[in-house]
Amino acid sequence: MNRINVPIGLLFSSTGSYGTVARTLLNGANLACEQINHRADIAVHLEPYAINPEGNLAAYAPAMQTMLDQGIKHIVGCYTSSSRKEVIPLVEKWDGLLWYPTHYEGFESSTGVIYTGASPNHHMSPLIDYLFTNFGPRAFSVGSNYIWGWESSRVLREGLQTRGGAILAERYVPVGDTDMDNVIDAIFRAEPDFVFNALIGESSYAFFRKFRLACAERGIDQVARFPVASCNLSEPELVEIGPDAADGHISSSVYFSSLPGKRNNQFVAAYNDAFPDGPVVSAEAEAAYIAVSLLANAIAAAGSAEVNSVKRSVVLQSFDAPQGRVMIDPETLHAHLTPRIGRSRSDYTFEVLVEARKSVRPDPYMVCSSAALEPLQRQPLMRIVS
Template identity: 60%
Template sequence: MARMRYRIGVMFSTTGSYSVVARSMLNGALLAFNEMNAGSDTIALEPVVVDPTGDLARYRSLSRDLLKSGIRHIVGCYTSSSRKEVIPCFEKFDGMLWYPSHYEGFESSDNVVYTGAAPNQHVLPLVDYLATRVGKRAFCVGSNYIWAWENNRIFREALAARGGTVLAERYLSVGDTEVDQVIAAIIDQRPDFVFNNLIGTSAYAFFRAFRDACRARGIDQAAEIPVASCTLSEPELPEIGPDAVDGHLSSSVYFSSLNSPENAAFIAAYTRSFPEGPVSSADAEASYVAVKLLASALSQAGTDDARTVRAAVADQRLRAPQGEVRIDRQTFHAWLTPRIGRSVADGQFEVLLESREPIAPDPYLVQSSPRFASAMRSPLLKVVQS
């Protein structure tokens, strides 16, 4: 019996200010395509890869072109602004976006499956960690778009519910590397930590300049004013540079240093397939997961009709590199395993805390609202190392 063949769009900005992470996402998706095509007797998937270059208008036009060509499913987008830009195209042409990145939540579309972390899986665990182990006075920085605006809002409410406060917020345009004024304000305020929502080249410039400015003033930045993020990942650490790479906190559902048979196999296959890098990341793993779940749903559905595949994906279970992943039938977000990591000099993260089990997605924070944090049960994070 001949295999059913489907064309699948793959849309990541592998050039532009956040290209390092996007290239790791493309690698993760392509690895899953290769594994699926080598191991399936029922379906074959042809990836159709496009590069929007970080330009929102190109995201919109490329999505439209792919969907009008008959493609029903696209794995792609990193930034929330790009996702927001393309969703109307998917709704108009009845396609499905498989969005493989952590995001700020407060969104629901019948045309999106979310395989990255929702805010209760990355922001709230980070607030718990910082408020109990680091301090309660925060300075927030971010790239000037919806991801940072909303993440800082959630963070501010969650920290306030734990008796903390945000001293100030500052925003830079995506790609802006003039960070000296922001850093001067941080050092003047001397917060307990910085909550960072800068992305791409803006983030790398900030980490370098902040470490240098603190060092010049005799401040041990990693110990006295640590930087905590929900975005920082392994392929970005070399971009920061060896003089400022260590001691940064990251809240994520995946780190490449995880010790499990599934992750060891994933890292080995990823490294063989992409020896020139960039190395894997949480968003690369989420892209890998998205293609794997899409392939399983297509196989079960026997068609690439978006509604039929969407219904089928909620029946799938995957032993992913991070642990078990499944799609929640009510929200079409993923059950994922929260973790807190700290960067080390060799370009990896040491895992400090992790959940005992996958956590249900709560994109609207209905079950875990920061406003009512004192009455809520926090994610069950266990200490891995201190």
């Protein structure tokens, strides 16, 4: 079989303040490349070329330009929304294609991007409904001071307001900042029903540890009195938080490593075998794995790696991913994914509490979505897991 040799770029900050998550993205992409290159049923050979911007926002555009200048048209990469927005003008100008494998805040669509991570109707809407139903209408929002934090809080605010709730206060800290004393004091003063966390990387890990300790010093059961909920909390981050504060947190995601089923068991085993030193598998790793797998399948079906041919081909593909069936929506180039809500455990895994019965069409602009999990008692497409 004559194979199509395709160079692909991998653009992830595997070091820096959010390096733990980015390494899982890189690992997921590399695992998919390795598996594809050993498949006998697909005439595609992927040649990964990785650049590490080290968490420096200014380094992303030059890295992307380097790849494009070398003739690399397909780039799987970026974790933060800021980095994605840095490189989109370049892939659009030079006819490249960014495969963006991360949950994000939505309200974007580019002809130069395939989005394989969760859209806001996959994670934000289900989480808002779950929190409102189970904990109450009053939130405190804390986030990293950039697009993800701002927009996530805005979606939360609007979602709560339509249900008669409110965000009592919002606080933002610089990416990588670990001084959380003022934020924690503000939470105690506001007395919310729950805390929404849109911090990333080391800032998030420090917040979880320090908030749990501050509650303990006041005789407060943090999990019961001030539950913390996130759309970006995954298994490797629980490890970073550590054993004293990793349990009891709510996470809205489309994938958890604890999902039952043969496909996910195979994925987790292959990942652990390939990367025994970690970080452990995560939703980000699965999204990167999906991106590379869909890319290869689209190239094989098109018989070409030419960008427009791949874009026409990929919307005709479906993929049995570890989380379930995934496909790309032809209107938005975002993925159909399966919403889930989990609660973290002390062994650094998640107990899945509720999940959709099938994948949900992406709605990045929140134009026509009703939350996939609401109302839990009456929604026929949802099931309570525990």
